[in-house]
Amino acid sequence: MKLYSHAPFVRGGERTPRARMSFLFAALTGIGVLSLYYNGPRLLVLTAISLCMAAAFDLLVCLLAGQRLRVTSESMLQAVLLTLFCPATVHLLLPAVGVAVMMILKQLLRMFFRQAPHISCLCAGWCFLAFCFPANFFTYAKPGVEGWPPIAMTVAVEKVASPTELLRGDAIASDFSVIDVLLGNLAGPMGACGAVVLIACIAFLCFHYRTALRTAVGAVLAVTVCALLFPRVPQELLLSVLFEVCGGSLLLCAAFALQVPGAVPLTHGGQWMLGIVWGLLTVVGRRVLPIEQAAPLALLLLTPFNFGFDLLRGQLLRGWRKFRLLGRKSV
Amino acid sequence: MLFFQKQGIVSIPQELPRDLTVRALPAPQTATLPLRVGGQARFCAPADRQLSLGTRLVAGEDGFGIYSPFDGMLGDLSRIRHPLLGEVPAAAVLVDACVQPPTAQTVALEQKPTEQEIVNAARVCGIIDETDGMRLDEKLLALRKKGVALLVGDACEDQPGCFAALCVLRQYGAQAELGLQLACLATGAQQGFFVRFGDADERFDTLPLQTQVHALGCQYPALPERRVQQESKQPFGSIGVQALAALYRALAFREPQLGLAVSIGGEILDMPRCYFVPFGTALSHAVQACGIHYPSYTCVSGGALRGTKVSDAMPMSIGVTGVYVQENAPEPAAKPCFGCGACANVCPQNLLPIHIMKSRRRGHKMKLKLLHPEDCIGCGACSYVCPSGIDLTRFVRLAAQDAAKEAVR
Ligand code: SF4
Ligand code: SF4
Numbered sequence: 237m238k239l240y241s242h243a244p245f246v247r248g249g250e251r252t253p254r255a256r257m258s259f260l261f262a263a264l265t266g267i268g269v270l271s272l273y274y275n276g277p278r279l280l281v282l283t284a285i286s287l288c289m290a291a292a293f294d295l296l297v298c299l300l301a302g303q304r305l306r307v308t309s310e311s312m313l314q315a316v317l318l319t320l321f322c323p324a325t326v327h328l329l330l331p332a333v334g335v336a337v338m339m340i341l342k343q344l345l346r347m348f349f350r351q352a353p354h355i356s357c358l359c360a361g362w363c364f365l366a367f368c369f370p371a372n373f374f375t376y377a378k379p380g381v382e383g384w385p386p387i388a389m390t391v392a393v394e395k396v397a398s399p400t401e402l403l404r405g406d407a408i409a410s411d412f413s414v415i416d417v418l419l420g421n422l423a424g425p426m427g428a429c430g431a432v433v434l435i436a437c438i439a440f441l442c443f444h445y446r447t448a449l450r451t452a453v454g455a456v457l458a459v460t461v462c463a464l465l466f467p468r469v470p471q472e473l474l475l476s477v478l479f480e481v482c483g484g485s486l487l488l489c490a491a492f493a494l495q496v497p498g499a500v501p502l503t504h505g506g507q508w509m510l511g512i513v514w515g516l517l518t519v520v521g522r523r524v525l526p527i528e529q530a531a532p533l534a535l536l537l538l539t540p541f542n543f544g545f546d547l548l549r550g551q552l553l554r555g556w557r558k559f560r561l562l563g564r565k566s567v
Numbered sequence: 568m569l570f571f572q573k574q575g576i577v578s579i580p581q582e583l584p585r586d587l588t589v590r591a592l593p594a595p596q597t598a599t600l601p602l603r604v605g606g607q608a609r610f611c612a613p614a615d616r617q618l619s620l621g622t623r624l625v626a627g628e629d630g631f632g633i634y635s636p637f638d639g640m641l642g643d644l645s646r647i648r649h650p651l652l653g654e655v656p657a658a659a660v661l662v663d664a665c666v667q668p669p670t671a672q673t674v675a676l677e678q679k680p681t682e683q684e685i686v687n688a689a690r691v692c693g694i695i696d697e698t699d700g701m702r703l704d705e706k707l708l709a710l711r712k713k714g715v716a717l718l719v720g721d722a723c724e725d726q727p728g729c730f731a732a733l734c735v736l737r738q739y740g741a742q743a744e745l746g747l748q749l750a751c752l753a754t755g756a757q758q759g760f761f762v763r764f765g766d767a768d769e770r771f772d773t774l775p776l777q778t779q780v781h782a783l784g785c786q787y788p789a790l791p792e793r794r795v796q797q798e799s800k801q802p803f804g805s806i807g808v809q810a811l812a813a814l815y816r817a818l819a820f821r822e823p824q825l826g827l828a829v830s831i832g833g834e835i836l837d838m839p840r841c842y843f844v845p846f847g848t849a850l851s852h853a854v855q856a857c858g859i860h861y862p863s864y865t866c867v868s869g870g871a872l873r874g875t876k877v878s879d880a881m882p883m884s885i886g887v888t889g890v891y892v893q894e895n896a897p898e899p900a901a902k903p904c905f906g907c908g909a910c911a912n913v914c915p916q917n918l919l920p921i922h923i924m925k926s927r928r929r930g931h932k933m934k935l936k937l938l939h940p941e942d943c944i945g946c947g948a949c950s951y952v953c954p955s956g957i958d959l960t961r962f963v964r965l966a967a968q969d970a971a972k973e974a975v976r
Binding site: 246248350501503507546550560 | 577727797865867871872874876891893902905906907908910911912917918919921922929937938939950951952953954955956
């Protein structure tokens with residue numbers, strides 16, 4: 237067999253990792269500004285603490301390994317995202333604790349398996365906070381800066397149900413209108429505000445690179461179809477579908493968590509498969525588990541199967557090609 | 568009629584130079600003529616070592632011939648390490664004059680040749696199919712044995728900077744068409760047509776040919792064989808256009824194959840051009856003829872996506888129809904993969920190049936089996952699109968080599 241030496245000698249103008257990261261941070265700024273409008277300066281303080289924690293870990297690892305000191309953009313991205321998954325009323329140090337868990341896990345995985353998928357670490361950090369501090373992590377209040385001093389460790393607020401929690405009742409009686417859900421004036425994680433802005437972020441990112449669009453669309457489609465076929469509040473079908481799709485961090489994950497390197501399978505076919513399975517698992521999680529924010533958990537469970545989705549797609553295509561060429565001879 | 572669907576993944580519009588003539592190359596001062604026959608052969612140069620155009624140098628035991636493309640004096644015989652052919656015997660020649668591009672005229676054959684006559688002509692004139700380096704006489708016999716119904720004249724060079732087949736189709740289209748008819752006769756194929764890379768282009772669409780020329784579009788890799796296979800239910804074979812034109816000349820004018828049309832392309836050349844290069848001419852001679860002012864440059868034989876880096880001292884031989892010349896800049900270091908998936912989505916074989924690379928590096932044999940690296944066709948599309956600059960093609964080919972070795976064991 238002929239072995240090709242250094243091909244190719246010309247390169248396509250694909251976006252470099254750095255360019256992709258810069259687009260991602262630009263999109264994050266968009267949602268950050270909206271969240272700042274609703275949640276006030278506490279968001280900035282929480283984000284700053286998380287970023288400091290991530291940077292400190294990166295530097296510590298470099299020091300211990302005797303490498304040049306540097307802070308990776310992936311760690312920064314993960315820290316910001318984990319903070320955006322928290323409500324604005326969260327304990328001031330809680331996101332930083334989640335970041336610490338995430339960074340420790342990353343190093344352990346690197347040590348034992350030589351690889352640490354960023355998305356798994358992020359979802360694991362989320363799960364740690366969700367399962368160890370559920371009271372604080374899932375206490376949502378109506379957005380508003382009043383009574384949320386930016387640097388107070390804890391904030392006492394009146395708990396308000398998030399849109400997906402409202403679906404547990406027989407009828408949807410809430411303080412939120414459809415406009416509130418779309419524009420972000422609702423209870424929930426800091427980053428999950430404003431479905432319109434999140435969709436705009438997805439569109440912006442897809443315009444620049446198309447990696448995760450299929451997964452996002454697949455998941456939203458799966459959730460929508462399930463919500464239409466098996467509505468939780470049949471009397472208010474459309475509101476029920478809207479809450480199902482726009483609530484529970486699904487869009488936040490679709491917009492940002494999927495953009496974390498390694499979050500989705502490599503191939504387009506695999507990405508569709510992941511999206512659909514992720515959507516279905518999210519629906520199942522919401523209805524079976526008492527957790528409304530099932531999207532990150534479902535993503536964590538599915539990430540190890542990304543390679544499997546790619547492989548399955550490859551095998552299906554191989555089979556299809558063989559089937560098409562059946563009986564056709566070449567020389 | 569066949570209809571070719573749009574296929575291929577990377578869009579590579581072929582920027583063809585204005586001048587699509589197959590030009591004559593000035594005679595080099597010296598040459599090193601590779602003498603590979605593929606079987607038992609006898610060296611039969613004249614005793615006085617004086618060469619003229621078409622002097623027979625080697626006679627295979629089955630009649631296959633290699634002829635001198637030069638007027639001049641025969642020098643020493645030696646064995647050389649050719650970057651593409653491996654170790655081959657070669658003859659040094661002190662050149663006075665070299666062969667000119669063949670005439671494009673066509674004449675009616677006196678009588679319709681038989682299959683055997685066609686195969687014999689291909690053998691005696693030493694014609695090689697430039698697309699796969701196979702002897703044309705052997706290929707015709709193999710195609711006949713397999714019972715092909717369809718014969719494809721392959722003018723499909725989908726590599727950036729390669730355009731020799733298109734030049735040949737334009738200049739020697741009539742000869743290639745007659746050659747295709749002869750090849751159909753020799754193989755028993757009932758139908759023949761040409762395929763070429765690129766979109767509609769009046770320079771090729773208005774050629775006065777009766778045979779259809781299918782344009783396969785600008786999506787790389789063009790994979791003409793696979794597409795014919797998908798569109799046609801009949802068994803088929805393909806032969807390069809240069810070999811077809813040479814086959815016609817062999818029967819019409821008894822003209823042996825003394826060189827090939829070679830495109831020399833690349834952005835650093837003043838005039839990318841197609842030259843008729845006599846076998847044995849050093850590559851540097853053709854590159855200099857295109858005008859190049861760089862003290863050091865890199866030559867890639869076979870095109871910018873699938874090619875092999877070669878020294879410019881390489882004597883030209885069968886199978887080299889396109890050379891891509893680029894600046895001799897150091898290759899930028901590859902960055903770590905960040906999982907964008909471009910390589911997997913671009914692969915025409917639906918492989919997962921980055922997983923193949925990682926599995927090979929980590930020695931995961933079971934996983935490698937599932938990934939089928941042996942299906943790789945070496946198109947280079949994965950390396951072309953990788954934003955991290957990882958040479959995935961190389962790793963996939965290495966994994967395929969490992970798999971082949973494992974299978975033999
Ligand atoms: S793996 Fe092989 S077939 Fe697939 S794109 Fe790379 S070189 Fe081409
Ligand atoms: S194209 Fe390059 S960076 Fe992207 S997944 Fe493949 S190897 Fe990794």
